[in-house]
Amino acid sequence: MVEPRQSAMQRIQxxxxxxxxxxxxxxxxTMVLDRVQSGPDAVATGKADAGIDPSTPPDEPLAELGVTPIAKDDGAEKALEEPAQSIRQVPGRAP
Known part of the structure; x- marks a missing residue:
């Protein structure tokens, strides 16, 4: 049989x-959740380390994200409108 002392030691282990x-x-x-939640905080911390005040709004937010707006092309709009105007109804059929 097992002694009570051995049994107690095994339970403690x-x-x-x-x-x-x-x-x-x-x-x-905790480590995983800190990494997941530190996305926006890491950006603010990086700005503070770089000497940029994170409380001031950025001058060009799209440029900071690496996105630039696309200039509007008038030629593309005209090309889209022309086929719509050139559609004709077949004579003798009602719409």
Whole structure:
């Protein structure tokens, strides 16, 4: 039979290992959630490190994102309107 002292020691070891495993999972989950939530915060922190005040609005927000607006092309609009005007109704048929 197992002695009461050995049984108690085994229970303590299992309990400590369980606590270590739970602590490992909690710390891992915390690290993952910090990385996920630090997206916008990291940008503000990077601006503060670069000497830019994050509270002031940017002068060119599209340029900071790397996006530029496309100039309107008048030729493309005319090309789209011409086919619509050239459609004719077949004589003898009602719309």
């Amino acid at each position: 299992v309990g400590v290992i369980g606590l270590v495993v739970v602590l490992l999972f909690v710390s891992l989950a």
